[in-house]
Amino acid sequence: MRKRLAYWLVPLLLVQCTEEKYSPDYVGRITAMEVEGEASPTLIDDNEFFVSITLNNDPQIDLSDLTVTRLEFSEGAKVINLDPDTLKNFSKPVTMQVQGTDEFVFDWTITAQKDGAQLQIPYSDLNTWYEQQSGSKTFLNVGENAETTVWASGNEGVLVYNDEANTYPLNIGDGTLFARMETVRAVPPIAPIAGGSLFVGTFKLNILDPASSPQFGTPFRSRPKGFEVEYRYKPEIYRKSGEDVVDECDIYVLLEKRMEDEVQRVATAWFRSNLAQPDWTTLDMTLVYGEDPSLPSYAQPKKGQTFAPADATPTHIVIVFASSAGADVFDGGIGSTLDINNFKLNY
Helix, strand or coil, rough: CCCCCCCCCCCCCCCCCCCCCCCCCCCCCCCCEECEEEEECCEEECCCCEEEEEEEECCCCCCCCEEEEEEECCCEEECCCCHHHCCCCCCCCCCEEECCCCCEEEEEEEEEEEEECCCCCCCCCCCCCEEECCCCEEEEHHHHHCCCEEEECCCHHHCCCCCCCCCEEEEEECCCEEEEEEEEEEEECCCCEECEEEEEEEEEECCHHHHHEEEEECCCCCEEEEEEEEEEECEEEEEECEEECCCCCEEEEEEEEEEECCCEEEEEEEEEECCCCEEEEEEEEEEECCCCCCCCCHHHHCCCEEECCCCEEEECEEEEEEEECCCHHHHCCCCCCCEEEEEEECC
C-alpha cells in the first residue's frame, strides 16, 4: 500500500484522458542488486523505481569506489545510458535508464549510504529549483532536475485549471530562496480551493483517480531524533457550516516501514496550527518512535496501517508541508500562505 493524500483536486469535468497502465511484462526493472560491504539487503522499490543501498559504517568504504557484485534486470531489459560493468561511484544518486521490451525507458534512481549515517534529504535547504514542464505550462520544483529530485508538489494538478502554480520559490532578500505554498481558488463549486503543498515523493497526474496522483515518501534508513525548519504562516478565514473558521497549516514527518502491501508507522512528528506567524521562526519537533496514543486522530496511522515496534528501522520517510491542512476535503482559506526554509533532520 502506498500512502495517499490529496492537497489538490483536478475536476474530472475539465479534462478527458486515458489512464496509462504499465504491464510488468515490458517494464524495464532492476530485479536484484548487491554491493560489496552491504550492511543489509538492497531495498528495491518497484513503485517508485528506486534502489537504496546501505553499507557497513566502515571508514575504509568509499562511496565513490564501490564494487557491484550482482546486478540483474527483468527479462529483455537493458541499460541505455551507462555501462553497468563500470558502475562504481555512488557518492551522489545515480540515474540508470532501463529500457523494457517495448522500448519504454524507465529512470531508476540508485542511492548508497552508510549504516547509521546522519542522512539529510537532498536540497532540503530549498535553495535549488529547476523548471518542469506540465503540458503547455511550466512550474518550478525543488532540486536540480526531474531525474534526481525527491521533492514534488501538486502544481501539475493545479495548472490544469489555473494559469499559475501555487507552490513556488521566493527570494528571501540576499539571494537565498525559500518555498511558498498558497491556497488558491480552484473551480467552484466542484473544487472551491486548492491548497499549496510541497512533499517528498512523486507526482504523476491521474485524472481518473486524482487522489492517487501524489505518492508520498522516499526510501530512507536512518533514525533521526526529530527535525527543524524555519517557517512563516498567514492563515485566512473561511466559511464552514455557516461559521468563520481560521485556516490551519500542516508540517509533518513520518517514518514508515513498508513491506509489500503493509505499512507500519515507525515514528511521528506532526505540527498543525492556525496561529499566524508573520516572522521567520524555527520549528523544532521531536520524532516519537512506536505507538503514541496521545497523537490526535489526524496524526494516527491510516485505516489498515499499524504502529511498528519502537526499535524498528524505517524503509521510507514522508515529509509534507501544506498551506491548508484540510484542503483534501476543500477546507481552507483562499490566500493562506505557508513559507518554508532550511529543513533539517536532527540526530
